[in-house]
Amino acid sequence: LASVGAAAAAAVVLWIRGSGHGGAEAWAPDVQPVIAAEATECAVPWSHEMVRMICDGIEGATARRRLSEADPYEHLYTAVGPEGVLFGYYASSLWEPDSTVPKRCVKSVLIMVHGAGRNGLDYFCSLAKIVRDSDLGTNTTLIISPQFEYAGDDGSAESGKAHVWWNGSKPWGDWRAGAHSDETSGGFISSYSILDAAVRVFANESIFPDVENITILGHSAGAQMVQRWALVSQVVEHSQSTAQAQDAGVVLREGLRIAYLVANPSSYTYLDEHRWEYDCVEGETSCTSPVYRAYDRSLGRTSWVVDRRRYSYSAPRRRRQGFEAVGTKDADHPFLCRDSDFNAWPYGLPWASIAEGNVVPYLREHWNLTRAVEEVYPQRTVVILAGENDTCTYDVLSFCYANCWKVDNASYPCAATSIDMTCPAMLQGPQRNQRAQNFVSHLDSYYVSHEHLFVEVPGVGHEAENMYLTAVDVATDRRSRRRSEDE
Numbered sequence: 001l002a003s004v005g006a007a008a009a010a011a012v013v014l015w016i017r018g019s020g021h022g023g024a025e026a027w028a029p030d031v032q033p034v035i036a037a038e039a040t041e042c043a044v045p046w047s048h049e050m051v052r053m054i055c056d057g058i059e060g061a062t063a064r065r066r067l068s069e070a071d072p073y074e075h076l077y078t079a080v081g082p083e084g085v086l087f088g089y090y091a092s093s094l095w096e097p098d099s100t101v102p103k104r105c106v107k108s109v110l111i112m113v114h115g116a117g118r119n120g121l122d123y124f125c126s127l128a129k130i131v132r133d134s135d136l137g138t139n140t141t142l143i144i145s146p147q148f149e150y151a152g153d154d155g156s157a158e159s160g161k162a163h164v165w166w167n168g169s170k171p172w173g174d175w176r177a178g179a180h181s182d183e184t185s186g187g188f189i190s191s192y193s194i195l196d197a198a199v200r201v202f203a204n205e206s207i208f209p210d211v212e213n214i215t216i217l218g219h220s221a222g223a224q225m226v227q228r229w230a231l232v233s234q235v236v237e238h239s240q241s242t243a244q245a246q247d248a249g250v251v252l253r254e255g256l257r258i259a260y261l262v263a264n265p266s267s268y269t270y271l272d273e274h275r276w277e278y279d280c281v282e283g284e285t286s287c288t289s290p291v292y293r294a295y296d297r298s299l300g301r302t303s304w305v306v307d308r309r310r311y312s313y314s315a316p317r318r319r320r321q322g323f324e325a326v327g328t329k330d331a332d333h334p335f336l337c338r339d340s341d342f343n344a345w346p347y348g349l350p351w352a353s354i355a356e357g358n359v360v361p362y363l364r365e366h367w368n369l370t371r372a373v374e375e376v377y378p379q380r381t382v383v384i385l386a387g388e389n390d391t392c393t394y395d396v397l398s399f400c401y402a403n404c405w406k407v408d409n410a411s412y413p414c415a416a417t418s419i420d421m422t423c424p425a426m427l428q429g430p431q432r433n434q435r436a437q438n439f440v441s442h443l444d445s446y447y448v449s450h451e452h453l454f455v456e457v458p459g460v461g462h463e464a465e466n467m468y469l470t471a472v473d474v475a476t477d478r479r480s481r482r483r484s485e486d487e
Contacts, residue, residue, distance in 0.1 A: 086164065090144070106210060107211060111214065113223075167182040221265070238251055277329075301333045
């Protein structure tokens, strides 16, 4: 969200698309702009009127709503990277980073990443409503919601420049995996570099002198992005710095705390070649308890076939394919599937490919990927949130988990939440809740110690807004405890 170098933030220019939005009172008629007395000198108070205009008629984040050309608010654009290409986002306040006036009183920043539907507006409005009703404080909290777009999404050019967009190919054009934007778009920049840039701006004391906490939240596909970016991010908290990070100029100022909230992703990036074996038996309502061991392709069954390029499931019918493809577990084939690319980025860290440069540019050009993974990542504050009922398997298995998030469809009651059912994902577990638990267990095994926290959200399925209610509570609680520790 800024034009920055590795060591310092530079000026940012904003372009605003659209004006004259009506219906301001419909979203939150009971909320009035309440500005604390000491906030009268602040450059960036929460703009309730602006949020009402943005969110009028928006019900909130869902698992299935796709980006629509009829969005009632056309988001902001800002210059990103050394060439000043345009990138879109939503924000709770109009802010002018190129101004010489510091943005005082902003103490907390929430950067919220949308899901696969690229419906940043829905996610922004859900989080805005939650923050409004929380203890975070709307006069001291700034919400930013980046908008990672594909070619056919809203917006094509502004001020004579086309905005950046991604082509969706995996992994080379996948914004979730840190890929660069398409070369034919308005520029060529990694999606992770955009998040790096945002953090550097909010960490810059000359622009935001009072910021104490930055929290990056993601749900579903957005959570995939946040987990992987936290693993390899090229911005480092001062308390987590290494000599190499200092030399690379990626260390942030002292006193700034960053948290990463990862809610219900389909998959995670594993740090070695251990995975999970289990079985799914006909007539049951869940798969067997997973067993953690080193994976070898020869140990996998051959019957599970999913085309990861199109996420389509083999004939005759997708919903019948799953159980038929489970096969029979035996001592020679304990793993559900076999795939030579099970550890390819972004499902794992293929060090041989990384050494050869056969990986997305963000990893290839990293200041020191090994140090980031081995020394920085275990110190990062990462909260893994899993909905108790996010146990749906996209009707690929022959049964629906007893507690899965149901829909009103007698034939296929499991909610279709577009979970990744390809082999690399299935080796992490059969469904999202189990994959979250398995990943934290993987970290427990890999690291001597780490700062990841697992939180299961009771009674919630693949529901972004309900997950964020807990996420904001977690963020508020952790900040309260940190203030007490500082005192």
